[in-house]
Amino acid sequence: MSTERLDVDAYRNRVRHLLAPALRRAFDSSGTGKTLASRQGHRAPLQHLLGAQLSEDVVARVSLPFFDNSQMDGYAVNAADLAELVPGADGREMPVVATIAAGLRPEPLQPGTTAAIMTGAQVPEGATAVVPVEDALPSTFADGIPDSVRFTRPVQPGTFIRSAGSDLQAGTVIATAGQRLTPRLLGVCAALGLGETDVAVESVTSLEATHPRPTVLVISTGDEVVAPGTVPATQLAGSGKIFDANTTLLATTLTDYGCEAVVRRPSDDNPEQFVATLTELVATLKPDFILSSGGVSAGAFEVVKLALQTHGVSFSKVAMQPGGPQGSGLLQLPGHDPLPLLALPGNPVSCWISVEAFVRPVLVEAGLRRATSEHLSPRRTFTAELRLETASEPSPKALLQLRRAHVDEAGHVELVAGPSSHLLTALAHANAIVPVPVGVDHLSNGQQIDGWHLENG
Numbered sequence: 001m002s003t004e005r006l007d008v009d010a011y012r013n014r015v016r017h018l019l020a021p022a023l024r025r026a027f028d029s030s031g032t033g034k035t036l037a038s039r040q041g042h043r044a045p046l047q048h049l050l051g052a053q054l055s056e057d058v059v060a061r062v063s064l065p066f067f068d069n070s071q072m073d074g075y076a077v078n079a080a081d082l083a084e085l086v087p088g089a090d091g092r093e094m095p096v097v098a099t100i101a102a103g104l105r106p107e108p109l110q111p112g113t114t115a116a117i118m119t120g121a122q123v124p125e126g127a128t129a130v131v132p133v134e135d136a137l138p139s140t141f142a143d144g145i146p147d148s149v150r151f152t153r154p155v156q157p158g159t160f161i162r163s164a165g166s167d168l169q170a171g172t173v174i175a176t177a178g179q180r181l182t183p184r185l186l187g188v189c190a191a192l193g194l195g196e197t198d199v200a201v202e203s204v205t206s207l208e209a210t211h212p213r214p215t216v217l218v219i220s221t222g223d224e225v226v227a228p229g230t231v232p233a234t235q236l237a238g239s240g241k242i243f244d245a246n247t248t249l250l251a252t253t254l255t256d257y258g259c260e261a262v263v264r265r266p267s268d269d270n271p272e273q274f275v276a277t278l279t280e281l282v283a284t285l286k287p288d289f290i291l292s293s294g295g296v297s298a299g300a301f302e303v304v305k306l307a308l309q310t311h312g313v314s315f316s317k318v319a320m321q322p323g324g325p326q327g328s329g330l331l332q333l334p335g336h337d338p339l340p341l342l343a344l345p346g347n348p349v350s351c352w353i354s355v356e357a358f359v360r361p362v363l364v365e366a367g368l369r370r371a372t373s374e375h376l377s378p379r380r381t382f383t384a385e386l387r388l389e390t391a392s393e394p395s396p397k398a399l400l401q402l403r404r405a406h407v408d409e410a411g412h413v414e415l416v417a418g419p420s421s422h423l424l425t426a427l428a429h430a431n432a433i434v435p436v437p438v439g440v441d442h443l444s445n446g447q448q449i450d451g452w453h454l455e456n457g
């Protein structure tokens, strides 16, 4: 992956050029009247509950995240081991005693040692911080996991650790009876592992689409990811694994925007197997375009990047947060026409915001219609007075930040939770996005700020 960040508008254009011809072809060839979702009765898989009205509150039985986990691909360390380091000096070489991929239960870390750790993996007992691989020597996992690694700077305890419960505490009501289920709420239900018997709705009806609908294949990756509803959450929570939130989140979002979404979860992180599975899926499902989630950043097991960089997909970083690491291109598979594929980052907020920033505008331009027959419309913008708890909030100066926010009818807007891209519940409860432009590193209480509304709560 190139270290240079791509401009957000330039990347949106790249996605437009990739998707627009495929959407036009889909309209020309697609018949009408595809079933949007076959939904009868009071229970259905999460993906088919879009728009349904809850008949009972949805209460989180577990906290999210389940366990302290790494925000970065890098090294789990005890910050005390690096406390004496002086920047510019030789640093400290430490043995790499383990590799903690996401989905594993790690052994405790002994003082004076380090473990390679991937994004989303459980932080071992004894580790108090994560050092990104770029800040260590060697500074990449491209040549495998080294036997030892050198650190040159101290690190604050807690750095790049996402603590258990930082998104959602067990016992919290995430949605109340009478509320309609939006894609983002359904994403939280999926992250909690809720299955079709766990979400009670007033009624589920079958929707027939009367307009042509492009078919999108939505796939998740990652050995740590388990389909919701297949294992009790309380059992999964101690295993190092998590529930797949992204396919529900992406598929219901794309359904809401007028696409026919088909979800698949390839079973392992082996690149050759991944290409074989994808070839089979393309042959049988004949999608118009593909969205994948995960496996695109700096880790040692980035399946999407490893598998697809030789099949027409290129990987880069966009100057945006969330949604920095991205892959895109015309997927070349033997025996098939090239097919647009967007490889989205795995953090739930990152993958949803990638659709918001790059895919939704193209769908709007292509004239997609929702189930209600209305055309998908551009977001409505607003200018409102910012209310901050503290006087100002720093943000990465070089990146466009798309902060989740809540705007009220009196014209006040508040940021909902912090910038971190695992905060899916906060995303579900936001009703607006506030872009913090490149170059802005302070926001002030009371300042006027622009944003756009998110319909559907």
Ligand SMILES: Nc1nc2c(c(=O)[nH]1)N[C@H]1C(S)=C(S)[C@@H](COP(=O)(O)OP(=O)(O)OC[C@H]3O[C@@H](n4cnc5c(N)ncnc54)[C@H](O)[C@@H]3O)O[C@H]1N2
Pocket: 071, 072, 073, 074, 102, 119, 120, 121, 132, 133, 134, 220, 221, 222, 224, 225, 242, 243, 244, 245, 246, 247, 293, 294, 295, 296, 297, 298, 299, 302, 323, 324, 325, 344, 345, 346, 347, 348, 350, 421
């Ligand atoms: N050393 C570095 N590490 C990371 C960087 C970086 O620049 N240097 N970038 C970070 C950013 S920003 C993002 S975003 C993530 C992107 O990671 P990947 O796209 O490779 O995705 P994974 O590592 O597979 O997963 C990331 C995160 O998301 C969770 N995940 C994945 N799939 C799902 C799913 N279907 N449902 C719910 N959650 C999912 C996964 O468990 C991880 O926690 O990389 C950072 N690291």
Ligand code: MOO
Pocket: 320, 321, 322, 323, 324, 325, 345, 347, 350, 420, 421
């Ligand atoms: O930029 Mo990542 O996409 O945390 O948030």
